[in-house]
Amino acid sequence: MKRKEKILEIALQMFNERGVSEVGVREIARALSISVGNLSYHFPKKEDIILALVNRLSSQNNQHYQHYHLQPASLNHFLQLLANIFSNQFDHRGILIGNAELKHIYSTIFDYQITLQKRVQGFELIYQNLQKANHLTLSEADLQHLISLTTLYARFWLHEAFIDHVSMSKNSLIEKYMKVWSYQLSIFATEEGKASLGEYWENVHE
């Protein structure tokens, strides 16, 4: 089992550096000092490697969501959740960006439409609870708007970051994109909510 994990680790590193389509199975095997045959024993197809990495990303994100819901709803905690997800996405950037096979892979793992629905419903629940906690003030239209923008932003900030700001560090990038979203949330935040956003940024800069 150790070997499979090592393969995933090295493969992800190479995908991150050069992109999925630019990395061949021979190169992965060489980087691991094993043979192609051996690699094929563990992951018969290259897609199986990507699949395993996608699953890992997905399950890690789910853990972050679950952890969030154990806490009282607050914009501070919500930003922490986003930062964790952003960090996780960054670490898997190789398989999330410019990956033509990804769509096909998603359709093989699960019903993608259901995944999307769950994502939307997840943010809906979070925002509704933030409203109940008196951190946000949202009309129904505001809520739907925020959900639409959130689902897009939380997925594609990484694409822009990776294309436009290659030279920036992981932490700088996450901070940059978190600040934009924090600002967007502050538009709909109560005074209590704004204070909670402030708490997040105080903790970040310690």
Added chain:
Amino acid sequence: MKRKEKILEIALQMFNERGVSEVGVREIARALSISVGNLSYHFPKKEDIILALVNRLSSQNNQHYQHYHLQPASLNHFLQLLANIFSNQFDHRGILIGNAELKHIYSTIFDYQITLQKRVQGFELIYQNLQKANHLTLSEADLQHLISLTTLYARFWLHEAFIDHVSMSKNSLIEKYMKVWSYQLSIFATEEGKASLGEYWENVHE
């Protein structure tokens, strides 16, 4: 010259349907009823085809920007500009989505950082003029926020659309994503600005 254009037209159509990486030069040649050698005569590398399509997209978008600036600044005209750009992007979706080579292509055509700067400055100018025209009320922070979100949204709505809503028609998709952005603009719009947004949607539904 006729032949080159025909190649671009068919290639783009195939890229849109199946993605750049899934379409081979042999298939393009077959669809055109010419030989691979002949195709290579016009475009020595597959990348040259993509490059030509990227340039076409870029120059068409520039024309839309120029046309916008000939008109008085208004949110109505700005939405029209966005709709034109969205439409153009949709038509070139094959080369904009899931295209691992795109980043490399951009770096070969021009200094990409300068292109980015121009894009940001372009939106800055547009928003500043909309403020002068009394359609938007923006603090400096609002302005920067809106620019950040715009540059991201105007590029990646297409990715989300293509991944999540494959079955929707071009017009429905553009309307869906335009509505979200219209709502975002309305947050910062004056009464006059909101009326101008309303004008746009009246004309759309005629």
Added chain:
DNA sequence: GTCTATATATGGATAGAC
């Protein structure tokens, strides 16, 4: 589990005749 070797397929790119 791991190796070497090889079969098979497919993709991009090119050489040279017409």
Added chain:
DNA sequence: GTCTATCCATATATAGAC
């Protein structure tokens, strides 16, 4: 401009020794 034929690289997949 257009063709045919071929080269070269890479991916999957498998056989069989250790």
